Amino acid sequence: MRPNRTLAGRSCFGHLAWIHLLRAGSIACCLVPAGLAAQQIPAASPDAPTTTTPTTTTPTTTTPTTTAPSGEQTAPKAVPAPANGKAELAVSIAAREAASWSVAQQIWELAEPGYQEVKSSALLSKMLEEAEFRVERGVAGIPTAFTATYGEGKPVIGLLGEFDALPGLSQQATPVRAPREGATYGHGCGHHLFGVASASAAIAVAEQIKAGRLSGTVRYYGCPAEEGGGAKVFMVLAGLFKDCDAVFHWHPGSRNAAGDRSSLxxxxxxxxxxxxxxxxxxxxxxxxxxxxxxxxxxxxxxxxxxxxxxxxxxxxxxxxxxxxxxxxxxxxxxxxxxxxxxxxxxxxxxxxxxxxxxxxxxxxxxxxxxxxxxxxMELFPNVTLAKVAMDNLKALNDIEYSEEDRRFALKLQESLDAPLPLETIRQVEDRSGTIGMGSTDVGDVSWVVPTSGFSTACWAPGTPAHSWQAVACGGTPIARKGMDLAARVLAAGVWDLMSDPKLITQAQAEHRQRLDGREYRTLMLPGQKPPLDYRKPSRR
Structure with a gap:
């Protein structure tokens, strides 16, 4: 099941994507289902060199009908063509939505421990490499860490991606407790969604850079071992963010939320x-x-x-x-x-x-x-970037539950201590000025470059992180819709920064003012190396 939305309005069913065709120097438009669009626009060849220019594939111009849940054929709704390049980001993300969800599902099934995410890291780096990003693997002395860069010059905008799982949370995509046979780890924090949404957003931005609508550099940071391994700290210490002007990140949750929030x-x-x-x-x-x-x-x-x-x-x-x-x-x-x-x-x-x-x-x-x-370190808030994220999250939030989603969520909520009404997925919570009781190595990034993030509803409302319920939701259309929204919000945020350099200047000025002369001091001990075996059984 694909995310239930259209670019122009909300619908409980159907997922339509605009595909723009360049013909004889003029632009024609047709309305096709996102899944068909994904089939008609193949990914770049993995053998293509990273410095080549992506090719443009022209899909067919036939306008199909759509199928309602009952199976009846219905005519597609008329949707106005995107008015500007920013809207093209959503088109790009929709065109590869099925492929993105496939990668997320594979990472969900792999559920690899921190610093051991060999296959998950490979899936994401390949996804970006096929989009002609320049991929550097094994950065900061970490085999599963990588960067993927597209474009040249300033500004350099970073997008963070994570992909490690948690121990003791094996679970099938069912609303009742049912561990997966032969598995011990599970994605109880939704990092399979985190990594893929950020990659999808980065690719959408890269396409706009190639088309000449944006200028600058977008860089994806493949960050392993967020759950206790602190990989981003070593990436900061290795200087991987020294030329970065701003960074966006996101996180799956049971609510849509944004704001200049700190952490522990x-x-x-x-x-x-x-x-x-x-x-x-x-x-x-x-x-x-x-x-x-x-x-x-x-x-x-x-x-x-x-x-x-x-x-x-x-x-x-x-x-x-x-x-x-x-x-x-x-x-x-x-x-x-x-x-x-x-x-x-x-x-x-x-x-x-x-x-x-x-x-x-x-x-x-x-x-x-x-x-x-x-x-x-704790997160260092940035009001300027938080407002960019909040504005885009409010503008793009169009998540709707199908009847199947509702049944799944209601059944799963029977196992929760504090479920929330399903209608909360339509809300965007403002967390400005608050302190989250969790910790993240994004904090270290936020001390060296202006950084902000948000969350989208990927789990049934009220689902706590690090629970089997979160793992279960992560394999369902509920998570798919939240991941899709996150990709669009991230891409829109990068568009705003690249389109309006004053936002970056303002974010950096705010960052310096908050620092007030303080310098970043890592909480790592001198000479500390990445604890690559921290998820392996203790040895005497």
Whole structure:
């Protein structure tokens, strides 16, 4: 099922796309279903060199009828031709919508862990390479990270894309709990949609650059391991954003929303304790329990909570704690996240948490091994770019649920604690001036270049992120429609910036004013390398 919209108005069914034909120096228009358009306009050959100019394929001029859900043939609605080049972006995105959804479905099924997204990264880089982007793979010392660039000169506008999945969230595209056989990971944060929508938008912008309607450079950043791996931090430190003038990103959600919102900075660490095994009953005095050290660390952290600043968040999970109760554990590990709206506060909280672990090791006569897993800064808001995103989201939001979508959403909502009315998909929530309680490595990007993002409704209203319900929705037409809207909003935002350089100047001036002389200081420790194995099982 394709997104239920037209370019000129809203409809609960049908998805029509304008295809502009260049003939004998004049422009003719015809109305064709988006799926047919996608079939008639093939992607560029993957063997074509990245410096060649894309070719233009002329589709047939026959105007077909459309099929209503009941199966009846109905005449297509008359839709006025796009009045300007900005409207052509939606035409371009609609023409490849079926192909884009196919890539998203493949990434959803692959559900690859952070820094191990080999196939997902390859699918996205190929998609952009076939559109004649200049693709550079393995950037910042990360095998699955890449950049894809089209155009020349200023401005340089970046679009972020993500594609990693989450552990423990295997799920079929069903409204009831049903893990996929043989799978353990799932796209509980919708990154399969994130990566593809941004790529589709970048390609649409590239076509406008080629057509001479826009000038400048659009760059797609293929960013792995957002879920705890911090890949964008290493991409920032590698200088990949140094020539970028502005960046847009987005995220799937259960609401359409935009605004100059911040987030929580975060540091992550694994405390690994090494003790001495012994018979737990026969010779306990000869053992030194690594699990005791973990439990003592956790107790100290719990006592510390009372003496932390407001909005502090501390989470942990014991990733290794022994194998049998009659054996004193010689190895144990606990994995911690520390969060706060201010990165400097997080630095100090991390210092204090390290003291908790050191004290536990001293008290239990075990050896502490600290494995730092990375740090990411809070989002640095930009009102100018947030307004661009908000204006386009409000103007383009045309998501409508079909009856099939409604049945799926209502059934899935039976498993939610706080479902929202389905009609909320028609709303755009203003989150300006708020602080999101999550963390993202987009924060580090936002400290070095003006950045802003938004979310679109890709899940049944009220669905929480990082849940099996989010995974389930991600494989349905509900997600497909949200992804399509995101691609159009991103492309429109880039159009606005390239068409009006004063917006970029204003965004950059605001960025400098907010910094107020402060310099970007990464929360990564000196010499930190990408933790490429952070999703692999712990080794003793």
């Amino acid at each position: 900075a975060r540091m992550a660490v694994k405390f690994r304790f090494h003790g001495k095994s012994a018979h737990a009953a026969g010779a306990p005095e000869q053992g030194r329990s690594a699990l005791d050290a973990v439990e003592l660390t956790n107790h100290a952290a719990e006592l510390m909570r009372e003496h932390t600043p407001e909005r502090t968040r501390i989470h942990h999970v014991i990733t290794a704690g022994g194998d049998a109760p009659n054996v004193v554990p010689a190895f144990a590990e606990v994995y911690y996240y520390i969060r706060h709206p201010n990165g400097d506060v997080v630095r100090d909280l991390y210092r204090r948490l390290e003291l908790c672990a050191q004290g536990a090791a001293l008290a239990t006569e075990t050896r502490l091994e600290t494995r730092f897993e990375g740090g990411i």
